Amino acid sequence: xxxxxxxxxxxxxxxxxxxxxxxxxxxxxxxxxxxxxxxxxxxxxxxxxxxxxxxxxxxxxxxxxxxxxxxxxxxxxxxxxxxxxxxxxxxxxxxxxxxxxxxxxxxxxxxxxxxxxxxxxxxxxxxxxxxxxxxxxxxxxxxxxxxxxxxxxxxxxxxxxxxxxxxxxxxxxxxxxxxxxxxxxxxxxxxxxxxxxxxxxxxxxxxxxxxxxxxxxxxxxxxxxxxxxxxxxxxxxxxxxxxxxxxxxxxxxxxxxxxxxxxxxxxxxxxxxxxxxxxxxxxxxxxxxxxxxxxxxxxxxxxxxxxx
Amino acid sequence: xxxxxxxxxxxxxxxxxxxxxxxxxxxxxxxxxxxxxxxxxxxxxxxxxxxxxxxxxxxxxxxxxxxxxxxxxxxxxxxxxxxxxxxxxxxxxxxxxxxxxxxxxxxxxxxxxxxxxxxxxxxxxxxxxxxxxxxxxxxxxxxxxxxxxxxxxxxxxxxxxxxxxxxxxxxxxxxxxxxxxxxxxxxxxxxxxxxxxxxxxxxxxxxxxxxxxxxxxxxxxxxxxxxxxxxxxxxxxxxxxxxxxxxxxxxxxxxxxxxxxxxxxxxxxxxxxxxxxxxxxxxxxxxxxxxxxxxxxxxxxxxxxxxx
Numbered sequence: 001x002x003x004x005x006x007x008x009x010x011x012x013x014x015x016x017x018x019x020x021x022x023x024x025x026x027x028x029x030x031x032x033x034x035x036x037x038x039x040x041x042x043x044x045x046x047x048x049x050x051x052x053x054x055x056x057x058x059x060x061x062x063x064x065x066x067x068x069x070x071x072x073x074x075x076x077x078x079x080x081x082x083x084x085x086x087x088x089x090x091x092x093x094x095x096x097x098x099x100x101x102x103x104x105x106x107x108x109x110x111x112x113x114x115x116x117x118x119x120x121x122x123x124x125x126x127x128x129x130x131x132x133x134x135x136x137x138x139x140x141x142x143x144x145x146x147x148x149x150x151x152x153x154x155x156x157x158x159x160x161x162x163x164x165x166x167x168x169x170x171x172x173x174x175x176x177x178x179x180x181x182x183x184x185x186x187x188x189x190x191x192x193x194x195x196x197x198x199x200x201x202x203x204x205x206x207x208x209x210x211x212x213x214x215x216x217x218x219x220x221x222x223x224x225x226x227x228x229x230x231x232x233x234x235x236x237x238x239x240x241x242x243x244x245x246x247x248x249x250x251x252x253x254x255x256x257x258x259x260x261x262x263x264x265x266x267x268x269x270x271x272x273x274x275x276x277x278x279x280x281x282x283x284x285x286x287x288x289x290x291x292x293x294x295x296x297x298x299x300x301x302x303x304x305x306x307x308x
Numbered sequence: 309x310x311x312x313x314x315x316x317x318x319x320x321x322x323x324x325x326x327x328x329x330x331x332x333x334x335x336x337x338x339x340x341x342x343x344x345x346x347x348x349x350x351x352x353x354x355x356x357x358x359x360x361x362x363x364x365x366x367x368x369x370x371x372x373x374x375x376x377x378x379x380x381x382x383x384x385x386x387x388x389x390x391x392x393x394x395x396x397x398x399x400x401x402x403x404x405x406x407x408x409x410x411x412x413x414x415x416x417x418x419x420x421x422x423x424x425x426x427x428x429x430x431x432x433x434x435x436x437x438x439x440x441x442x443x444x445x446x447x448x449x450x451x452x453x454x455x456x457x458x459x460x461x462x463x464x465x466x467x468x469x470x471x472x473x474x475x476x477x478x479x480x481x482x483x484x485x486x487x488x489x490x491x492x493x494x495x496x497x498x499x500x501x502x503x504x505x506x507x508x509x510x511x512x513x514x515x516x517x518x519x520x521x522x523x524x525x526x527x528x529x530x531x532x533x534x535x536x537x538x539x540x541x542x543x544x545x546x547x548x549x550x551x552x553x554x555x556x557x558x559x560x561x562x563x564x565x566x567x568x569x570x571x572x573x574x575x576x577x578x579x580x581x582x583x584x585x586x587x588x589x590x591x592x593x594x595x596x597x598x599x600x601x602x603x604x605x606x607x608x609x610x611x612x613x614x615x616x
Contacts, residue, residue, distance in 0.1 A: 182347075192523070193526045200552045200553045219500065223517075225489065248507060248508045
């Protein structure tokens with residue numbers, strides 16, 4: 001028999017996964033959970049794929065600003081667009097959340113949902129990571145792909161619950177994770193249905209509808225899924241409340257935090273440009289959540305890398 | 309072989325369903341649709357279960373107002389509560405939407421999501437329809453149950469897309485339709501995650517988050533499901549845009565409207581207290597949607613009724 005978690009080294013994290021799955025799937029176990037209640041939720045950025053030096057979607061925003069610039073001569077002098085066009089992403093980001101929202105809305109609204117899906121798919125098919133020089137769709141963690149497949153094979157329904165834009169993620173999540181669009185929960189724009197020359201379209205409006213982070217995550221889980229997950233996987237304080245909600249159920253549960261400790265094979269950070277891991281680490285200790293040490297627990301990070 | 313649609317009389321509607329399913333599931337058919345794209349969406353009130361003389365959820369609201377009245381002496385004189393407590397539902401409803409929202413919020417907010425689920429489940433387990441004298445959970449249309457099961461057996465993922473409250477519906481939709489909570493899309497309150505004595509809860513706030521009707525339905529379908537359905541079933545103008553969106557896809561699709569024509573076995577109405585069927589009928593003619601005539605097309609309406 002091949003090991004379904006071959007990229008995981010033997011250790012606390014791998015054993016916690018195997019034990020948990022055995023417990024909830026063994027019919028005469030006191031912790032047995034029927035398949036319909038085997039819900040597992042995964043953060044995306046930094047949990048399933050790379051989030052350094054910036055979120056993948058941030059690079060999409062910056063590339064789109066460059067592409068759209070000829071239609072917006074005013075951006076040459078108008079911040080935060082001017083900094084982006086000069087390639088000074090640090091300056092663009094330092095202007096804070098309102099500036100970031102402005103960049104997102106300039107690139108994520110004003111088209112139909114079908115048009116946006118095509119734009120995002122095209123970009124994901126061609127763009128490369130600035131230092132790893134690979135398509136972003138290859139920068140997914142092989143051990144997490146094995147974990148997703150292992151849970152799915154054991155009757156789990158796996159959901160993404162991420163701060164990323166839901167329609168941006170859906171442009172690749174089925175292909176790279178085997179997770180269908182209806183199991184992807186993210187942040188979203190307001191939209192509007194209308195008839196254009198008799199043809200129905202859904203327009204993306206330049207207004208935030210829902211921001212899926214921190215306390216928003218358990219609220220979204222209840223809103224979209226309608227039952228409490230029994231397993232949750234995250235990597236930052238943005239996932240803290242999702243882990244709290246998941247592991248506060250009455251039966252067996254698994255909370256797991258992916259910690260970025262491997263500067264050679266990936267990136268080493270607790271405090272990143274895009275989200276910190278601090279409070280969730282303290283809570284992990286208290287609550288018995290498993291902390292995955294990427295350097296120690298994973299013998300392989302990406303599919304394309306040789307075993308180390 | 310038993311007929312999977314035994315409660316449907318032979319005729320246009322039944323043949324349309326059988327033909328459509330054969331088309332999209334036959335691998336060498338030009339209209340073949342892979343299982344992952346076999347999404348079917350169903351309105352609930354008046355499409356899957358009874359909506360006369362009022363929506364089931366309206367009776368829940370009125371019963372809850374009665375139950376909560378001892379804690380709210382001011383309701384005895386304050387409209388729209390006073391009319392409800394006098395049993396004058398017509399007067400309570402005639403006060404218009406703001407009054408209705410006030411009644412809904414008084415009964416659907418101020419508790420945790422777990423508490424609300426228990427309240428709704430208890431009510432559904434005990435309440436009876438005022439004229440049919442049966443639990444509401446029995447007042448589901450047997451032909452539609454057969455249709456749901458037939459589509460599910462043919463690889464379809466079936467979703468409810470209803471104006472009803474999502475958490476109210478989820479209190480019974482798995483039991484009566486075999487549709488899990490994550491496939492139920494409805495109207496919703498705002499919610500808020502918080503820790504109560506260290507225990508995470510999700511509070512229902514007295515504010516509407518999303519009203520899932522008319523043009524909101526296709527927007528919600530895109531937001532929650534993320535791909536266009538290939539079959540849609542409704543019964544009123546509130547379902548018009550959902551049918552337009554569904555049947556405007558590039559491949560084979562099925563749009564169907566359940567028309568209430570049977571005053572003997574159920575109710576006969578196009579203009580009801582709670583939603584009209586007018587524009588969608590005109591559009592059905594133009595677009596080739598199938599109109600189900602309940603009297604003509606269904607040999608049985610409810611499970612408990614004898615074949616007629």
